[in-house]
Amino acid sequence: MRGLPPVAITAMVFVAGFALCTAQFPNFASTRVAANLLTDNAFLGIVATGMTFVIISGGIDLSVGSVIGFTTVFVALAIERLGVPPLVAFAAILLLCAAFGAAMGAIIHVFDMPPFIVTLAGMFLARGASFLMSTESTPITAPLYSTVSDFALRLPGGGRLTAIALIMLAVVAAGAALLHFTRFGANVYALGGSRATTALMGIPVGSMTVRIYMLSSVLAGLAGIVFSFYTAAGYSLSAVGVELDSIAAVVIGGTLLTGGQGSVAGTLLGVLIQGLIQTYINFDGTLSSWWTKIVTGILLFAFIALQQAMLGIASRAGPRKAGVLKS
């Protein structure tokens, strides 16, 4: 299937990493560690799923970290200051995010601007707006928040699969289905192959672009809600740099940074690898948590080099298969 070989490598890296941790820390291989891995990285898994669509379509979305930050502040203020019921606040912020993403997609398409520039502007805009609303961390005390954080599926061995981990797994599963099994998904790959050709093949390129960025922003909003559950607070400085973490997860997951190839499953593995490094550091106790960034950087570099090498081999691979023409 598309993108399988790089995903296989990502999976091997993950398994090897897990084995390494287990060898070093005897109680590492437990459902508790595994469940925490999912919980701690729930918001990252959700944004990275959206980012996968954007990157496969040949774009990039730098605004997602700021959208998460904006969302946490918006939700916290709406619930705590204005007394809005949490579910109403969630619906409102998701609609707002949808409009924000749609606007970025429309600008990218209509003015034929590089996504990099447009979403960079979106990043400053969203971050700036969250500072305007509040510069302080606002704790959220609504009852729904404690209900949700108390909820968990108990796993044998003491692990707790939390609500936010479940939301993340659901998003990843739905994202995978959308990308791999629908017309929308096929069009995303097509756009990453070539925009001009996709248009000549009769795909509405404009509305696809709008919908892809809309999806990314909505998932960033959802990630923001999940983040607010995770920290039980809204803070305008939260999730700074998460756009880069999620791009890293997507690329480590085997998606081509230039678009046209990739998978959601790979992205989940990419997220988990980053989480694994962080967990290792926590277990060790003496290492600085910045090692996460350093190891992620090395992995990122290795994966991009690998992709280039594989592309090189593919283009050298010699005569294209001739069709079997029966005469």
Place this chain on the structure above:
Amino acid sequence: MNASSDPGSALLEVRGLSKSFGTLRALQEVDFTLRAGEIHALLGENGAGKSTLIKTVTGVFPRDTGIVRLGGAEVAPRSAKAAVDAGIATVYQEVNLLLNLSVAQNLYLGRQPTRFGLVREAEMRRRAAELLAEFDLHIDVAEPLGNYSVAVQHITAIARAVDQSARVLILDEPTASLDRHEVEILFAVMRKLALRGIGVIFVTHFLDQVYEICDRITVLRNGRLIGERETAELPRIELIRMMLGRELAGTTSERAAAKVRQAGEVCARFEGYGKVGCVAPFNLALRRGEVIGLAGLLGSGRTETARLVFGAERADSGSATVEGKPVRLQSPRDAVAHGFGYCPEERKTEGIIADLTVRENIVLALQAKRGLTKPLSRAEQEGIAIRFIRLLDIRPPEPERPIGLLSGGNQQKVLLARWLATAPRLLVLDEPTRGIDVGAHAEIIRLIRELCDDGLALLVISSELDEIVTYSDRVIVLRDRAHIDELEGEAIDVSNVLAAIAATGTAGAEAGQA
């Protein structure tokens, strides 16, 4: 799918269509009429405006003036999608395909069979295989399209359009990379569609094909309509005069008055050269001033031979010598360093860098060969560009125009110029005249002869036997990935080459009089 109009009635009418790109008037008040159930050739020189007419009618370009009627009702599609929805399916010249998607996805993108919103992958593959079987193509449709040859990619694009053509099918140079057998299959499909009452517009530079399949002909020149005729009533000489606006100097199919040229000394020699699964070991000596033609069916090992010679494929047996010295050709870079040049068949899709100007595209390979430390001065670049623009009659003759804005055939000429500019010792040309109009075709063949007189060794692959016979000093015939025969001097003529290809009567004689 339904023949909505009676055969013979006007199906697609274009009236007074004009289109300008800036100051360039690509189409001026063009009229065009396609009848239901006919196959209609749209002809003209490179840059005449054929592709522009197609794109303007199908809404890829907005039109300046004019109207288009389909089955009597006015239509004005604003995008390729709108044209398809109205019943007009098109294969554009720059072939609309996505190499990263599977063959099946390419055939059904945007119209995949679905159930509850999910694509029915198995059903889609089954249909794709069926659709391609109509074209006698039996391949794994789940593989990415990029894994297949250019010919297969073209057939896939054509099959998609054929499957979508409800009323009109437009094919812009679809046969440029198909071999004789594939062309015949395509023609059979076109005839079948015409019988159903679908109108087919067919753009090509192969006049034989025009006379073989088209009912009527419309000729454009410099963006203007020159005339519309019944094929049966238009002699070939007259057609060429309409296209060029002048007589064609000399005919190309006469073997250039066997002027016995002094074949120079051997400049490159390959002995027992081959690669398992690619081409069986062969001996090949290339002499200065000599043209060697490689003839054979598609997949017979012609392109593979060229790739081995150029180092794009690593030989696993035999040895190579250049000017008497043994060399190792591990990569195209080695080959370039030894003064080899290779103009590949896929140049149409892969060779051009659309945003660079004609001048920059021409000097690209030369600059790469000289290395970054010895840049060509602007004046040198211009000199080279202007020389080749004149030699190859590249139009419009503006070195500073981005190549992406040239017509398809003129882009081809620029790519040819790129390799010629490197003044190589040995040049390999894979299908050098594909997509090039009759006038320029003769020019290129003349140029090939001239280059050889200057001491260049040429290895030319072509499916046009007439053409190969015209310029080759030796013809090597390939079959089933092995060199099976070699013709020299007087022995070179179309029937001998055909006989050699079909020698044991196996691999069909459908190489035809291509």
